[in-house]
Structure formats: C-alpha cells, structure tokens
Amino acid sequence: MKPLVSILIPAYNAETWIGYTLEAAIAQSWPHKEIIVVDDGSRDRTAELAQRFASKGVVVVSKENGGAAAARNHAFRLSQGDYIQWLDADDLLAPDKIERQLASLRQSDSKRILLSSAWAYFHFRVTRARFVPTSLWQDLSPVEWLLKKMGEDLYMQTANWLTSRELAEAAGPWDTRLLSDDDVEYFSRVLLASEGTRFVPEARMFYRITPWNRLSYIGTSNEKKDALRLSMKLQIQYARSLEDSQRVRKACLVYIQGQLANFYPERPDILAELRSLAVQLGGHLEEPRLRWKYAWMKPILGYRTAKSAQMVLPQLKASLVRRWDKAVFELESLHILRLSKSLGL
Numbered sequence: 033m034k035p036l037v038s039i040l041i042p043a044y045n046a047e048t049w050i051g052y053t054l055e056a057a058i059a060q061s062w063p064h065k066e067i068i069v070v071d072d073g074s075r076d077r078t079a080e081l082a083q084r085f086a087s088k089g090v091v092v093v094s095k096e097n098g099g100a101a102a103a104r105n106h107a108f109r110l111s112q113g114d115y116i117q118w119l120d121a122d123d124l125l126a127p128d129k130i131e132r133q134l135a136s137l138r139q140s141d142s143k144r145i146l147l148s149s150a151w152a153y154f155h156f157r158v159t160r161a162r163f164v165p166t167s168l169w170q171d172l173s174p175v176e177w178l179l180k181k182m183g184e185d186l187y188m189q190t191a192n193w194l195t196s197r198e199l200a201e202a203a204g205p206w207d208t209r210l211l212s213d214d215d216v217e218y219f220s221r222v223l224l225a226s227e228g229t230r231f232v233p234e235a236r237m238f239y240r241i242t243p244w245n246r247l248s249y250i251g252t253s254n255e256k257k258d259a260l261r262l263s264m265k266l267q268i269q270y271a272r273s274l275e276d277s278q279r280v281r282k283a284c285l286v287y288i289q290g291q292l293a294n295f296y297p298e299r300p301d302i303l304a305e306l307r308s309l310a311v312q313l314g315g316h317l318e319e320p321r322l323r324w325k326y327a328w329m330k331p332i333l334g335y336r337t338a339k340s341a342q343m344v345l346p347q348l349k350a351s352l353v354r355r356w357d358k359a360v361f362e363l364e365s366l367h368i369l370r371l372s373k374s375l376g377l
Contacts, residue, residue, distance in 0.1 A: 037065045037130055037194075038113025042103030044072040046121035047081055049240065053121050054085045062130040066091070069121075070107045073097030078121070101206035101214045108200065116195045118215075123191050124158065126236040133194045136232045143196040146226040149235035151189050155354045156361035161238050170231050174223040175274040182271065183283035185290045190215045191237045199225055212256040213263035220270045241350065250294050251343070257295055261302050264291060265309070278314075285315040293320035297335060 039057045043050055050069070057067050071079040071094040082092045095106060104118065117130055133147040150169065152161035167180045168188055180186060195203075202225035206218050223229070250256045268284045288306055295302045296319065303317075310317045322330060322338050326345075329338035 034062075034064045035114035035134070036112060037062055037115045037117055037134075038108075038111035039065055039067045039117045039119055039130075040104060040107035040111060041067070041069045041119050041121055042072055042100050042107060043069055043074065043078050043082065043121035044097065044100070044103070045074045045076045046078045047074070047076040049122035049242075050078055050082050051084075053119065053124060054082060054090055056124040056127070057119060058085065058088050058090070059127045060125060060130050061128045062134065065130070066111065066113060068093065068107050068110055070095060070103040070110075072100065072103040099208060099211060101208045101210060101218075105205045105208070108205070114197055116197060116200050117191070118193065118195075119191045122240045122242055123189070124238040124240070125191060126238070129235045129237055130194060132235040133232045136230055136235075142227060143198040144202075144225065144227040145196075146199060146222060146229045147194040147235075148188060148229050148231050149192045149194075149237055150233055151192050151237045151239055153241050154238050155241050155357040157357055157364070158238050160357065163236070168231075169233065171229060172231075173228045174226055175271070175280070177223055177229055178220065178267070178271045178274070179280065179283045182267070182287035185287070187216070188219070189237065189239045190219075191239070193219060193222070195222060207263075207266075209259065210263055211253075211259040212250055213260050217263040217266050220267050224270055224274065241354070252298070254299070257299055257302065260291065260294055261305070264288065264306075268309070268313075281313040281315075285310055285313050285317075288313075289317055289320075292317060293339070296320050296339075 039060070041053065041057070054067070054069070067090045069082045069090060069092045071082065071092060073094070073096050079092060079094050082090065086092065091110070093106070093110065095103070108116065115134070117125070119125065129149060133149060136147065137145065148168075150163050150165075152163045154161040166186050167184060168177065168186050172180070181188075199222060203218070203222040206214055210217055250260060264287070268287070271280050271284060274280075288310055292303070292306065295306070297303075307317050321327070322335075322342055326338045326342040329341060
C-alpha cells in the first residue's frame with residue numbers, strides 16, 4: 033500500500049491566503065493523503081473559509097492561540113501519516129511536489145532519509161517566481177548541510193521538506209518557546225536524527241512574501257529577538273554535537289556575525305552573550321556592516337538611524353512591488369473568470 037502523507041497546516045489570521053493554499057494541497061497528485069488545518073485562535077474568517085473545503089477531505093480544528101509551533105504540534109498529534117508535509121497557510125505546493133519526492137526513494141532506503149525540494153519566492157503570481165539554486169540544493173550529510181546553511185547564510189523553507197513519521201518522532205516536537213526561527217531550529221533537529229538529505233530538483237514549492245507582520249520578520253520585537261538568540265544557540269550546539277572541528281566553529285562564527293544586526297545596538301545583553309560565545313568558538317565579532325546604500329548615513333545621522341532606514345526602505349519598496357503584482361494578479365484572474373463564463377465552463 034502507498035504511504036499516507038499528512039499535509040499539516042497551522043493557520044492564524046490567514047483568510048486572505050488559506051483558500052489558495054488548500055486548493056494546492058488538495059490538487060496534490062499523490063492520492064493517499066490527509067489534510068489537517070489547525071486554526072490557532074484566528075480573529076478573522078480563517079476557520080470558516082477552511083471549513084468550506086471539508087467536502088474535499090480537509091479536516092479543520094480550532095484551538096486557543098498558542099503560536100505556530102504549538103499549532104504544528106497539535107496537528108501532528110492528530111495526524112496518521114507515514115510521511116509529514118508541513119505547509120504554512122500562505123504558501124503553495126506544485127501539484128506533483130509530494131509525488132516526486134516519494135518517487136525519489138529507493139527500496140533500500142531507511143525512513144531516516146530527509147527529502148528536500150526546490151523553492152522560489154513570489155508575491156501573488158506564481159508565474160513570476162524564480163528558482164535560484166544554492167549549495168543546499170544537493171544531497172548532503174547532516175553536518176555538511178548545517179555547515180553550508182550557517183557558513184553561507186542560506187535557508188530552506190518549511191514546506192521544502194518531506195519527513196517520515198519515524199524521523200519526525202525521533203526529532204521531537206516543535207519548540208513552543210520560539211516565536212521566530214522555530215522552523216530552522218526544528219529542522220536542525222530533524223537533520224540530526226536523519227541519515228542525510230536527498231534533494232529532489234523536480235519537486236517544487238512556492239514561498240509567499242507577505243507583509244511585515246509575518247512570523248519570520250524580527251523587526252523591533254524583543255520577544256522575537258529573544259527567540260532568535262535561543263534558536264541560534266541551539267543550532268550551534270547541534271552543529272558542534274556532530275563535529276566540533278575548526279571548520280564547524282568557523283561556520284558558527286560566520287552565522288553569528290550574519291545575525292548580529294538583529295540585536296545591534298538595541299540589545300546589549302544579547303550582544304554580550306554572543307561575543308562571549310564567539311570567543312569560545314575561537315573568534316570575535318565586529319560591528320554589523322550597513323549596506324553601501326545606507327552606510328553614508330552613519331557618520332551624519334548615527335548607526336541607529338541608518339539601520340532603521342536599511343530596515344524600512346526595502347520594505348516600502350517591496351510593498352509597492354506587492355501592490356503592483358496584486359493588481360496584475362486580480363486583472364488576470366478576472367480575465368480568466370470572464371473567459372470561463374463565455375465558454376460555459
């Protein structure tokens with residue numbers, strides 16, 4: 033019998049996107065699947081809109097707000113799948129994403145192989161998404177994956193992965209202390225429990241760029257800064273547990289330096305902790321560099337103002353791009369709807 037795949041979707045105030053995400057989940061060409069949505073105390077119509085897909089096999093459960101990690105843990109407890117497909121409520125899977133990943137498994141493979149896939153950013157129009165390969169887009173051992181992720185400041189999105197239930201149980205639950213960076217910490221533990229990754233280039237997912245209030249956006253939130261600090265320390269611990277070598281310590285130093293701007297200069301407590309950690313790793317930290325577009329502001333207006341500009345102005349530009357893409361998307365959708373009506377579809 034073909035393995036059952038559980039597509040698990042935590043959702044919070046996702047009424048704008050949840051319909052598109054569920055349509056993509058339902059459209060998966062892998063036939064043996066279950067789809068579970070955990071509405072994490074949304075204050076909008078997320079649960080109501082998700083419930084409209086109940087006739088297509090979607091199970092919707094509501095709970096008090098507890099954060100994305102808690103919602104994912106709840107979804108996992110409800111699931112029965114042999115494989116787990118985590119999916120955020122605003123992202124999309126290509127129709128054959130799961131099928132292609134499972135097809136890559138060999139008869140001799142154990143359940144500890146972690147499957148990954150290609151991914152691309154998009155705003156509204158999936159056709160505008162561009163897939164840009166990185167050095168993570170290959171088969172890697174756990175330590176090599178973490179080395180490249182930390183040393184090159186790379187990322188894999190939550191829905192890239194397809195995880196066996198055995199591997200998910202070995203890794204343990206999502207860490208509910210982490211209000212940000214919870215996915216990176218979780219899959220670092222999955223990697224530790226795995227025999228390595230298998231990258232399936234034909235399998236694809238689409239990561240929607242959402243406004244500033246998205247979970248991954250740190251901004252000025254002290255709670256998210258604290259969560260990021262904890263996640264960083266855990267990831268470094270995981271990497272060193274696999275191989276406490278010079279190359280691993282160097283990658284950890286690069287990783288800390290790359291994240292330093294999230295705390296500098298507003299959180300001297302975290303900065304002191306990270307500087308001490310850097311010394312333990314055999315190095316030291318430098319003041320985070322501003323991008324050249326904003327560095328000129330520092331001598332005139334100070335570091336804080338230049339940093340604020342570096343944070344805010346790209347977001348404003350992205351907002352304009354989003355508005356344009358949304359307008360074109362709505363026009364294209366209206367045209368398709370009119371064409372369908374004229375053809376009697």
